[in-house]
Amino acid sequence: MKFESDVIVVGSGIAGLYFANKLADLREDLKITIISKNSWKDSNSIHAQGGIAVVTDLKKDSIKEHIQDTIKSGGGLSDPNVVKMVIQHGPKRLKELMGFGVEFTKNENGQLDLVLEGGHSTKRVVHSNDHTGLDIITALHNYSQRKKNITFHENQQCIELLKADDGSVKGIQTLNKIKNRIDFFKGKVVVMATGGSGQVYKYTTNPNCATGDGVSLGIKAGAMISNMNFVQFHPTALYSDSSVQLDLITESLRGEGAYILNSKGKRFLLNYDSRGELATRDVVSKAIFEELSSSHEKSVFLDIRHLFVDEIRLKFPRITSILDKNGIDAKTELIPIIPAAHYQCGGMKVNERAQTSVADLYAIGECAETGLHGTNRLASNSLLEALVFAHQASDYIALTIDQIEHDDVSLKQFELSNQRELEFNELQNIIKNAMSKYATIHSLIEDLYVVKMILNDCESFIRLIEQKLVISEPYLRTYNCLVVSKAIVDAKIQELEVKKN
Ligand SMILES: Cc1cc2nc3c(=O)[nH]c(=O)nc-3n(C[C@H](O)[C@H](O)[C@H](O)COP(=O)(O)OP(=O)(O)OC[C@H]3O[C@@H](n4cnc5c(N)ncnc54)[C@H](O)[C@@H]3O)c2cc1C
Structure with a gap:
């Protein structure tokens, strides 16, 4: 079947939904189509726990410090202009997100509650308990359902980016999983928001949909790809004998004072970095890998026994249910953890307007390489990056799309x-x-x-x-x-x- 719209968005995570909502508000005359390969809910975004890193408390924090932390975490390979742009945008994008109906946890003074995560010099992560992603995606989806100019197509997997004779992308072909047929979506521009690729590893925190489709399709279409060597491993995935898609134990627990212990019950991270458990993810994961390879044990352990576990249970309901489901009593027992593939720092190379190297093909969210993360993403900077680049793309497309025409493409015969x-x-x-x-x-x-x-x-x-x-x-x-x-x-x-x- 053939469908036609102005803008095709591939993916319904935070990047795709936020982009579509913003563009739909800016230009009510444009037809926007969102396609998603499974249910609209299936994404990395919905699993996000910790939150969004944004400078909101100017008494205790500053844009400058967030920039410094990001550059330090990225091993000097981040683009300083992009880092500055993203961090400066943070407060505005957060406000906008709240305007779409997302509610974040507040403290007893009615201000946004901030948590500390590894690599951050101060508490700056805004969250909705420990199910931030679920609340964001639910609110963004609800908002998009009310927009007359957004149409959803679930169970449609993009399998080909279609180019016109001038080399610009003018549509996609999809595998319609319900009807078991190939469909064709024609558009003036295509925005890829297909997420990451944790599923290329055995142990990952990512759901099954994270198979790197954006990068794979981008390569096929001739888009420039960069930084794919920088795969982030999250140090605290819950170890399981029977499962390979591992539950994440949020980094915020280490912000609350959790320790990481080896099989002898000893803390060891201070031997690797003076920040100990609060070092960046690359440092903590590498230290754990080394500890495991010398001990030949299957996991190390997260220890929260010395914390006020009852308070933790209230503050982290999702973690509590994960631990309960696995029969772990964190008051008396250690939590077995291993590093697991978590985040793709690389992707389709984009400029500050989210344009890839292929005309009329944009990339936002985890499938894009914007220059923000360098070698290692700072915790909770990815939801922020998705918002900022979705905003950049929506603003630019709203301004320029009238100069773009639909064009003919030849369909592949699958x-x-x-x-x-x-x-x-x-x-x-x-x-x-x-x-x-x-x-x-x-x-x-x-x-x-x-x-x-x-x-x-x-x-x-x-x-x-x-x-x-x-x-x-x-x-x-x-x-x-x-x-x-x-x-x-x-x-x-x-x-x-x-x-x-
Ligand atoms: C367990 C977990 C916890 C996390 N916690 C945090 C956190 O606290 N803070 C933070 O900043 N980051 C966190 N992250 C990372 C963050 O969630 C992701 O980087 C971010 O959500 C990516 O958003 P996205 O919109 O780019 O991609 P996704 O949310 O993954 O969405 C991708 C979408 O594309 C669709 N799709 C993929 N391929 C195709 C195709 N071929 N055709 C059609 N559709 C397709 C998918 O179905 C999905 O709808 C976490 C990640 C995980 C896995």
Whole structure:
């Protein structure tokens, strides 16, 4: 089937919804279509716990300090102009978000309650208890439902970015999972808001939808990709013998004073960094990986026994239900944790207006590389980045879209197949296991060449079992994971080769 609109938004996380709501308010005459590959709820955004880093208390905090913390966390590779722009926008974007109906937790004085997270020099993370993402997405979705010029299409997976003769993107093709057919969406511009790629690793905090589709589609369309080597591992994912999509234990607990202990019951982070448990995620995760590799244990432990656990239970209802579900009594027991793939710092390279290197293709949120994060995202800066770049894109598109025409594109002829699901699942597991073993933050160059070989074998196998343009959901999932894994590994190899020389 064919659908036509002015703007196509791919993804219904915070970036896609906030962008669409803003543009719909700015230009009521524009037709905006949001497509999402599963239910509108399925995203990384809905799982966000900690909150949004924004300077709101100018007595105790400043824009300058937030900028410094961000640059320090990013290992000197952040773009200072972008950092300044994003942090300066923070307070306005937060206010706007509240205007869309999001309510944040207040303290006893009726002011926004602020929490401390790793790498921040002061308390500045605004939150809605520990289910910030759920509250944001629910409010943004409710708002979008009231906008007459926004149309939703769920269970539509973008499988191709379609270019006109002049090279600009003028539509997409999707796998309609309900009708089991290929649909065509025609638009003047396409905004990718497809999120991250944690699912290329075995242990991840990301849901199943996070298979890096934006980067994979971007590569196919010739968009510039950058910083894919900087995959962030969250240090405190709840270890489980039976599960690979791990529950996150929010960083705010360390802000409250939680310790990380090794299997001998000893704190060890101060041996790695003077900030101890409140060092940035890259430092804490690397220290834990080293501790695990020398002890050969399966996990380290988060200890909150010395804190007022009853108060913590009230303040962190989501964490409480995760611990209860896993039968952990945090008053008397330690919480087993491991680092898990959490956030893609790299992505489609964009400028300050969220434009990719391909005409009329925009990228916002986790699938974009804006220059903010450098080597390591500062905690709770990603929701902020999504808001700021969605704002930038909506403002720019509202101003310029009238100069853009619809254009013809040639459709690809895909054939649908329901076969080989088991083979693709097996292949995806091979990729995930290889990435987790050989492409983490402490990988050596030899490890990376091993995983590169494994990925090349997987690619040959995919080509063998699936002819070109015969697609299925398992094929797309596996193919996207493969493309993104290759981009991560190649970028990591390049980084280490440069360091070697
Ligand atoms: C457990 C967890 C906790 C977190 N906590 C925080 C926090 O406290 N603070 C913070 O700043 N950050 C946090 N993050 C990171 C943050 O949530 C994400 O970076 C952010 O939500 C990404 O938003 P997004 O809109 O770019 O992508 P997402 O929210 O992931 O949305 C992507 C959307 O694109 C859709 N999609 C993907 N591929 C396709 C396709 N091919 N076709 C159609 N649709 C597609 C998905 O279905 C989804 O709707 C957390 C992440 C996780 C996983």
